[in-house]
Amino acid sequence: MSTPKLPAMALALGLGSGAALAAGPNLGIPLEPADIAAWDISIQPDGTGLPIGGGTPAQGARIFAQKCALCHGENGKGGVFAALVGGAPLSGGIDTPKTIANFWGYPTTVFDFIRRAMPWQQPRSLTDNEVYALTAFILAQNKLIGEDDSMNAETLPKVRMPNRDGFIIRFPDKI
Numbered sequence: 242m243s244t245p246k247l248p249a250m251a252l253a254l255g256l257g258s259g260a261a262l263a264a265g266p267n268l269g270i271p272l273e274p275a276d277i278a279a280w281d282i283s284i285q286p287d288g289t290g291l292p293i294g295g296g297t298p299a300q301g302a303r304i305f306a307q308k309c310a311l312c313h314g315e316n317g318k319g320g321v322f323a324a325l326v327g328g329a330p331l332s333g334g335i336d337t338p339k340t341i342a343n344f345w346g347y348p349t350t351v352f353d354f355i356r357r358a359m360p361w362q363q364p365r366s367l368t369d370n371e372v373y374a375l376t377a378f379i380l381a382q383n384k385l386i387g388e389d390d391s392m393n394a395e396t397l398p399k400v401r402m403p404n405r406d407g408f409i410i411r412f413p414d415k416i
């Protein structure tokens with residue numbers, strides 16, 4: 242049905258995109274490095290990107306009770322949403338719920354995820370110190386660090402997650 246129209250359409254598209262590329266769509270504004278920095282918040286497994294600051298499990302416990310327990314249950318045991326503590330061994334099969342303790346490969350992901358996504362209704366509202374404290378609290382609740390261990394850019398990447406070696410690295414030469 243539309244076959245006869247195709248050559249004309251291809252020609253039109255070809256000409257159109259060539260012109261558009263040359264001139265540019267003239268949309269948007271130039272970004273300053275500071276604008277980009279506000280969004281460039283990824284943390285690498287080795288700790289690259291972690292900000293200055295720090296926090297302890299005890300500090301995190303207070304923040305958790307105020308801002309997180311509502312959804313994740315008292316002390317992260319699970320509530321309306323995911324449990325952040327515990328989890329059955331993954332050897333139970335593919336349907337075993339994956340948790341921080343039984344699945345996540347790197348402690349830095351806990352920091353990264355909380356900072357960019359939580360609390361659910363107000364992402365990016367926590368200070369870096371609060372995120373460190375909450376990360377410390379969750380790791381301590383999972384018995385992955387001690388009750389008094391402070392988490393910061395030095396200590397956090399050194400925490401070894403139980404499932405650290407449970408992943409098949411797709412591009413081993415890239416790490």
Ligand code: HEC
Nearest residue numbers: 308309311312322323339340341354355359360361362375
């Ligand atoms: C309004 C509800 C709500 C609040 C409050 C909330 N969360 Fe969440 N959280 C969620 C939802 C929804 C998910 C995604 C659940 C899922 O993946 O099953 C989630 C996921 C998470 C995860 C990833 C869990 C996993 O194993 O995938 C972490 C870590 C987390 N939240 C931490 C926090 C922290 C810390 C706070 C407090 C600062 C917080 N959340 C407050 C709703 C909430």
